[in-house]
Amino acid sequence: MDFNLKIWRQKNASEKGHFETYHISGIEEDASFLEMLDILNEQLIREGNDPVAIERGCQSSGPVSFDHDCREGICGACSLYIDGRAHGPDDHVTTCQLFMRHFKDGATITVEPFRSPAFPIIKDLVVDRSAFDKILQAGGFISVRTGAAQDGNTILIPHDNAEKSMDAAACVGCGACVATCKNGSAMLFVAARVSSLALLPQGRPEAATRAKNMVAKMEELGFGGCTNTRACEMECPKGISIDHIARLNREFLKAKFRD
Amino acid sequence: MAEKLISKIPDGPLAEKWTKRKSELRLVNPNNRRKLEIIVVGTGLGGASAAASLGELGYNVKVFCISDSPRRAHSIAAQGGINAAKNYQNDNDAVYRLFYDTIKGGDYRSREANVYRLAEVSAAIIDQCVAQGVPFAREYGGYLANRSFGGVQVSRTFYARGQTGQQLLLGAYAALNRQVAAGTVTSYPRHEMLDLVIVNGQAKGIIARNLVTGKLERFGAHAVVIATGGYGNTYFLSTNAMNSNGSAAWQCYKKGAFFANPCFAQIHPTCIPVHGDQQCKLTLMSESLRNDGRIWVPKKMEDVMKLRKKEIKPSQIPEEDRDYYLERRYPAFGNLVPRDVASRAAKERCDAGYGVNETGLAVFLDFADAIKRLGHQRVQERYGNLFDMYFKINNVSPWEEPMMIYPAIHYTMGGIWVDYDLQTTIPGLYAIGEANFSDHGGNRLGASALMQGLADGYFVLPVTIADYLSNKFAEPKTDINDPAFEEAEKAVQARIDKLFSIKGKKTVDSLHKKLGNIMWEYVGMARSEEGLKKAIEEIKELKKEFYEDVCVPGEQNQFNQELEKALRLEDFFEIGELMARDALNRNESCGGHFRVESQTEEGEAKRDDANYMYVAAWEYKGEDKEPELHKEPLKYEFIEVKTRNYKE
Numbered sequence: 001m002d003f004n005l006k007i008w009r010q011k012n013a014s015e016k017g018h019f020e021t022y023h024i025s026g027i028e029e030d031a032s033f034l035e036m037l038d039i040l041n042e043q044l045i046r047e048g049n050d051p052v053a054i055e056r057g058c059q060s061s062g063p064v065s066f067d068h069d070c071r072e073g074i075c076g077a078c079s080l081y082i083d084g085r086a087h088g089p090d091d092h093v094t095t096c097q098l099f100m101r102h103f104k105d106g107a108t109i110t111v112e113p114f115r116s117p118a119f120p121i122i123k124d125l126v127v128d129r130s131a132f133d134k135i136l137q138a139g140g141f142i143s144v145r146t147g148a149a150q151d152g153n154t155i156l157i158p159h160d161n162a163e164k165s166m167d168a169a170a171c172v173g174c175g176a177c178v179a180t181c182k183n184g185s186a187m188l189f190v191a192a193r194v195s196s197l198a199l200l201p202q203g204r205p206e207a208a209t210r211a212k213n214m215v216a217k218m219e220e221l222g223f224g225g226c227t228n229t230r231a232c233e234m235e236c237p238k239g240i241s242i243d244h245i246a247r248l249n250r251e252f253l254k255a256k257f258r259d
Numbered sequence: 260m261a262e263k264l265i266s267k268i269p270d271g272p273l274a275e276k277w278t279k280r281k282s283e284l285r286l287v288n289p290n291n292r293r294k295l296e297i298i299v300v301g302t303g304l305g306g307a308s309a310a311a312s313l314g315e316l317g318y319n320v321k322v323f324c325i326s327d328s329p330r331r332a333h334s335i336a337a338q339g340g341i342n343a344a345k346n347y348q349n350d351n352d353a354v355y356r357l358f359y360d361t362i363k364g365g366d367y368r369s370r371e372a373n374v375y376r377l378a379e380v381s382a383a384i385i386d387q388c389v390a391q392g393v394p395f396a397r398e399y400g401g402y403l404a405n406r407s408f409g410g411v412q413v414s415r416t417f418y419a420r421g422q423t424g425q426q427l428l429l430g431a432y433a434a435l436n437r438q439v440a441a442g443t444v445t446s447y448p449r450h451e452m453l454d455l456v457i458v459n460g461q462a463k464g465i466i467a468r469n470l471v472t473g474k475l476e477r478f479g480a481h482a483v484v485i486a487t488g489g490y491g492n493t494y495f496l497s498t499n500a501m502n503s504n505g506s507a508a509w510q511c512y513k514k515g516a517f518f519a520n521p522c523f524a525q526i527h528p529t530c531i532p533v534h535g536d537q538q539c540k541l542t543l544m545s546e547s548l549r550n551d552g553r554i555w556v557p558k559k560m561e562d563v564m565k566l567r568k569k570e571i572k573p574s575q576i577p578e579e580d581r582d583y584y585l586e587r588r589y590p591a592f593g594n595l596v597p598r599d600v601a602s603r604a605a606k607e608r609c610d611a612g613y614g615v616n617e618t619g620l621a622v623f624l625d626f627a628d629a630i631k632r633l634g635h636q637r638v639q640e641r642y643g644n645l646f647d648m649y650f651k652i653n654n655v656s657p658w659e660e661p662m663m664i665y666p667a668i669h670y671t672m673g674g675i676w677v678d679y680d681l682q683t684t685i686p687g688l689y690a691i692g693e694a695n696f697s698d699h700g701g702n703r704l705g706a707s708a709l710m711q712g713l714a715d716g717y718f719v720l721p722v723t724i725a726d727y728l729s730n731k732f733a734e735p736k737t738d739i740n741d742p743a744f745e746e747a748e749k750a751v752q753a754r755i756d757k758l759f760s761i762k763g764k765k766t767v768d769s770l771h772k773k774l775g776n777i778m779w780e781y782v783g784m785a786r787s788e789e790g791l792k793k794a795i796e797e798i799k800e801l802k803k804e805f806y807e808d809v810c811v812p813g814e815q816n817q818f819n820q821e822l823e824k825a826l827r828l829e830d831f832f833e834i835g836e837l838m839a840r841d842a843l844n845r846n847e848s849c850g851g852h853f854r855v856e857s858q859t860e861e862g863e864a865k866r867d868d869a870n871y872m873y874v875a876a877w878e879y880k881g882e883d884k885e886p887e888l889h890k891e892p893l894k895y896e897f898i899e900v901k902t903r904n905y906k907e
Contacts (some may be wrong), residue, residue: 070335072540072648077327099654122818123818133329141436144391150386158399166394
């Protein structure tokens, strides 16, 4: 398959970015989107070295930087806004699990970073998502010390609650919800963690304060508010439901009443 | 130098060794812990759990990872589960049985005392993770659910769908976040350790590259913990994450830490087969699938040919024409034989010509029986996400047709040599999790990597490291202007300058791919003296080619992924060479290491206990010098060493 790739290039956080367009050919339809970018980078490095190619006009800003790691859809490192959608045109996948068979041969594909004021660009398609770590540091845990736990089976958890908790815990922290939200809100991300723990008895003691502290941190870090457009739910690679936002709101309100 | 390999295994009965050692270990009082600094490199299950637990104890911890967040570490990709000797199933499980299965599964090449301790603390890991809010699968009564894994006859594996590693890592990461908030842990994401700094013979710090600014930075501490995982990516194609690498461990080796059993690499039987030469990563399908999936190839060559031409679908092949070869060869364990055995059996069928895809390198993993027996709903709960993942990648639904699988490099049992306290041969340097060699011998059982990472990080290291630190609190903080730091930083800078100066034509990946081909061909599932010697020569040639013709574009002081890869590849060349050298030395078949010269008439692995019942610990002797082999004899005092038998 052949493609024209229109890719956002930006040297670093302070310089202005721009699009560059590259042509790539001979891509297998079973190749993943990131494998396609690997092949593009090989091509850009070779061309960057080749005086004939440079004379032909093959000038680029060198290989494209993009975050990626496990390539199994679980680490959450990969991002990319592809043809106007977080993680591209397939549903419920991260970019690393997006395959070229979902594109038309000869298509022009636009690739941008996840854009949000809370995710500054580091280089090209790589953004800084450390705000997510900071939100979780504000309360995304159960305060238990190593060694303090009782036997696991003394905490009974109804099967369905464990399953629901797991649905929320499947969040990979990729940031698609933020990138796709018109308000740049991280509500789904926050809700997934709050809800997952609030559904478990061992998470109950801190449930309300956890919600309050994490939401406060989210607002402090420049994420927007939630207006229930459900865009996040649509684009979440793990299909996390906004029902969890409702559960977050309940916990948040409890904390407010208590104050 | 032989005195360097003191394993510090306590005397006394097996079940009392850990208790005995704990009672001997010195303590650091809480006021003094505040004065002590510890560097933890890596934030997978081992690193995150260790950093969090040390922070809780009151030490000052600096934790480093190469990703943008500690949560991305590759432990996150572990799917199937974590073992623990809880005996919740009343199937006669016990600490001893978990210990025994692990020693046997490791083909009698691990230490009795270490493995027993691992089994002993396993139950507490589950308790800890439950308390942290890890949503393990539950039965309808609310009790914890279990499943079974390869190489065992009990159900002792705890799981959270097919995302157990993710959930356990998020638990450890949450504990870590809690300590970051408490101020005991400082997190340094997007930092890569490039050298270990030794002052007066003791590990005192690291040189790391800030991957965003590209600058080299110095960090000092009273002790350094390596938790950077394995070196499976030496093979280029593996189930490891793209950025997983062996460099931190390798720099420790080059600074004097012995490297043990490098040739013990695990080849996982259930991976998605290679689809073409544009591929850079192999995807694992969890071993848990072998609980309910049945592995087969056709009996008739004509069916194989039709399958390859896509003239028939696998589901059209009648039952009597299928060869369920694991059930045939190993009736007692069937589809749940250990990974090394299952991988070799798949290779045997494919070598005989029965591989079921175009490349002839695939076998079937079939769920038709399980769906019939359990119903759609229960199969969905157990494996739903794995079926989805398979479908996304292959565009074939496992609900309708069997999966295709083939073995791939997955895990490395070898690693930095450590004593019973997890300390390396360098005082003050510790290695935990996959980065060390200690618990899995020649082959790791499924669901035991998570167990080991968390055992080391939560329960072993925080106790043992105190013994070393107990007399360090009076020492001043490590001075990062010490000449040792200066020298280490200069050496790293020289390495980087050299890479940029080559200005060749070949990309890093193209050379890494070549290394991978050499490794898979000669240091893969079947190894021979001739092949291994060839591998060593070819790696040397390739390394020469790299230093003459590699192209590292961009600059140092910027985000530069090509530079990161080039630095890692330099180390992979050397790791690959040592793996081949170790494999050449070990002229026996044992666990994941199969020497064609050492097999039974039936083609099963033949161990040579008389000559190789030892840990091979290699000492670095300098650039272009042969490393020195040290042997730590393995003594089995409590169990009878047998030939592994999964047939009856």
